[in-house]
Amino acid sequence: MNLFKKKNYITIQHVQNTKNEDIESPSIPDGLWLKCKYCKKTVYKKDIGEYKICPHCGGHFRIGAMERIALITDENSFEEINGNMCAKNPMGYPDYDVTIKKAQEKSGLKDGVVTGLCTINGYKAVIAVMDSNFMMGSMGSVVGEKVTRAVEKATALKLPIIIFTTSGGARMQEGIISLMQMAKVSAALSKHNDAGLLYITVLTDPTTGGVSASFGMLGDIILAEPKTLIGFAGQRVIEGTINEKLPEGFQTAEFQLEHGFVDKIVRRDELKETIGKILKMHCVEGGGF
Amino acid sequence: MNRAMKSVTMSRMISRPTTLEFIDEIFDDFIEFHGDRLFKDDKSIVGGIATLDGKPVTVVGVQKGHTIEDNLARNFGSPHPEGYRKALRLMKQAEKFNRPVITFVNTSGAYCGIGAEERGQGEAIARNLIEMADLKVPIICIFIGEGGSGGALALAVADEVWMLENGMYAVLSPEGFASILWRNPSRVEEAAELMKITAQDLIQNKVIDKIIPEPEDGLHNNLKYSTDIIKTELINKLEVLSNKNIEDLLSERYNRFRQFGEYSE
Numbered sequence: 001m002n003l004f005k006k007k008n009y010i011t012i013q014h015v016q017n018t019k020n021e022d023i024e025s026p027s028i029p030d031g032l033w034l035k036c037k038y039c040k041k042t043v044y045k046k047d048i049g050e051y052k053i054c055p056h057c058g059g060h061f062r063i064g065a066m067e068r069i070a071l072i073t074d075e076n077s078f079e080e081i082n083g084n085m086c087a088k089n090p091m092g093y094p095d096y097d098v099t100i101k102k103a104q105e106k107s108g109l110k111d112g113v114v115t116g117l118c119t120i121n122g123y124k125a126v127i128a129v130m131d132s133n134f135m136m137g138s139m140g141s142v143v144g145e146k147v148t149r150a151v152e153k154a155t156a157l158k159l160p161i162i163i164f165t166t167s168g169g170a171r172m173q174e175g176i177i178s179l180m181q182m183a184k185v186s187a188a189l190s191k192h193n194d195a196g197l198l199y200i201t202v203l204t205d206p207t208t209g210g211v212s213a214s215f216g217m218l219g220d221i222i223l224a225e226p227k228t229l230i231g232f233a234g235q236r237v238i239e240g241t242i243n244e245k246l247p248e249g250f251q252t253a254e255f256q257l258e259h260g261f262v263d264k265i266v267r268r269d270e271l272k273e274t275i276g277k278i279l280k281m282h283c284v285e286g287g288g289f
Numbered sequence: 290m291n292r293a294m295k296s297v298t299m300s301r302m303i304s305r306p307t308t309l310e311f312i313d314e315i316f317d318d319f320i321e322f323h324g325d326r327l328f329k330d331d332k333s334i335v336g337g338i339a340t341l342d343g344k345p346v347t348v349v350g351v352q353k354g355h356t357i358e359d360n361l362a363r364n365f366g367s368p369h370p371e372g373y374r375k376a377l378r379l380m381k382q383a384e385k386f387n388r389p390v391i392t393f394v395n396t397s398g399a400y401c402g403i404g405a406e407e408r409g410q411g412e413a414i415a416r417n418l419i420e421m422a423d424l425k426v427p428i429i430c431i432f433i434g435e436g437g438s439g440g441a442l443a444l445a446v447a448d449e450v451w452m453l454e455n456g457m458y459a460v461l462s463p464e465g466f467a468s469i470l471w472r473n474p475s476r477v478e479e480a481a482e483l484m485k486i487t488a489q490d491l492i493q494n495k496v497i498d499k500i501i502p503e504p505e506d507g508l509h510n511n512l513k514y515s516t517d518i519i520k521t522e523l524i525n526k527l528e529v530l531s532n533k534n535i536e537d538l539l540s541e542r543y544n545r546f547r548q549f550g551e552y553s554e
């Protein structure tokens with residue numbers, strides 16, 4: 001276990017073109033001690049390291065989009081695109097603007113995804129990184145539009161697209177328009193796919209609902225962080241439907257791997273290296289031997 | 290009862306005509322095909338080939354029942370992954386033989402259960418979305434009753450989406466909306482109104498392209514009233530769509546879904 005290995009360590013301050021330098025780890029409350037949701041043990045904050053992994057069970061604490069970008073991209077390589085896009089209120093949902101404002105304050109982000117160009121171990125890619133601190137990463141117009149534009153950009157520039165998902169599903173406050181985002185992103189991915197380009201999905205905790213039922217499950221290669229909750233339906237909904245308790249380990253990354261829906265489970269501290277290797281093997285023009 | 294709640298109630302009525310009845314009225318020589326070739330035959334999805342105005346078409350739809358027994362067999366119109374995969378198999382078959390696809394949607398949503406998750410409900414829906422976006426034949430989708438969330442969208446990535454006058458289409462049920470967002474299931478009528486789920490609402494925001502009128506005396510008493518209209522409209526529209534070159538058809542389909550979203554920047 002290389003829990004404390006400092007490879008490719010990038011502090012958030014080195015990330016350019018973002019306004020979130022002061023947001024260090026929005027998922028982890030202040031204080032010296034944390035509780036791991038997987039093993040329920042109390043963990044000394046310093047012991048989870050820069051990758052935020054529980055030293056007892058290897059469970060991964062949730063991290064924000066900017067923190068993720070710092071861990072994955074090469075230093076100073078990330079250039080954000082469409083960083084100013086903000087939600088409107090297509091359904092006239094009461095006080096939606098207030099909800100959005102609160103989520104912006106909590107997450108330090110404009111909406112639930114950050115997109116941009118970067119290099120990873122020297123290989124160029126477009127990335128889209130979702131953030132569960134913003135209304136549980138729910139997908140409304142902004143998430144759908146930014147991810148679609150990121151995919152279209154990758155298609156135009158003939159680059160791989162890498163999407164880090166974390167989402168509770170559709171943004172209910174935007175009604176049917178949020179559902180349409182699933183079709184919109186998937187159609188953009190279809191064009192990227194037709195161009196023979198690489199799409200890597202990295203499923204992080206949690207990836208459920210409309211995101212799992214669209215771009216989450218469409219990667220050429222689907223990676224997942226350990227123990228990540230991945231599924232279509234929410235667990236309480238399923239329990240309510242079938243009227244029984246769910247089995248241990250249901251809808252985890254390991255469950256999805258077992259059932260054939262995930263290519264590989266990768267620890268967060270090995271993710272950059274793994275993605276780098278995959279990119280390297282896909283950078284040969286036209287493939288072949 | 291407000292207009293939205295009326296649509297919710299009417300679209301769910303057990304007497305509401307099902308996909309197989311629509312197929313029977315609109316098409317000739319329907320031959321039903323079964324199975325996804327991977328796991329099993331999901332009876333909550335029906336499909337096969339038929340003729341319309343003498344020309345071959347592929348039809349696929351979600352099937353509910355009129356009785357408890359029938360509904361148990363049809364899983365109350367909530368498909369499992371194998372249902373969506375059967376639908377996709379038939380649509381790819383249509384593409385191979387260059388015949389248009391007509392889909393019928395009538396579901397409260399994809400089934401939520403252990404087996405559905407084990408066999409990849411999310412993947413099955415996602416696969417249909419990406420494949421339908423690029424299916425190289427015309428697709429027309431008709432919402433005949435309920436349209437619930439991703440489980441409905443998985444048959445609705447089409448060149449045109451039509452809806453019966455009392456149909457509905459929503460990101461989740463108004464009951465779910467009220468209990469999740471307001472923790473108060475009794476506010477269901479208010480939720481239905483706010484969610485803009487009626488055919489009239491949906492045509493305004495371009496989620497659907499056409500509303501099919503229903504008879505005064507109820508669709509279940511006079512299905513032919515609506516299916517005659519559908520038949521004429523289908524023949525006309527399919528002729529137009531079939532005459533487009535495939536690149537134009539696909540790029541119009543892309544733009545149809547590309548436009549959805551409201552944001553500032």
Ligand SMILES: [Zn+2]
Binds near residue numbers: 036040055057
């Ligand atoms: Zn732990």
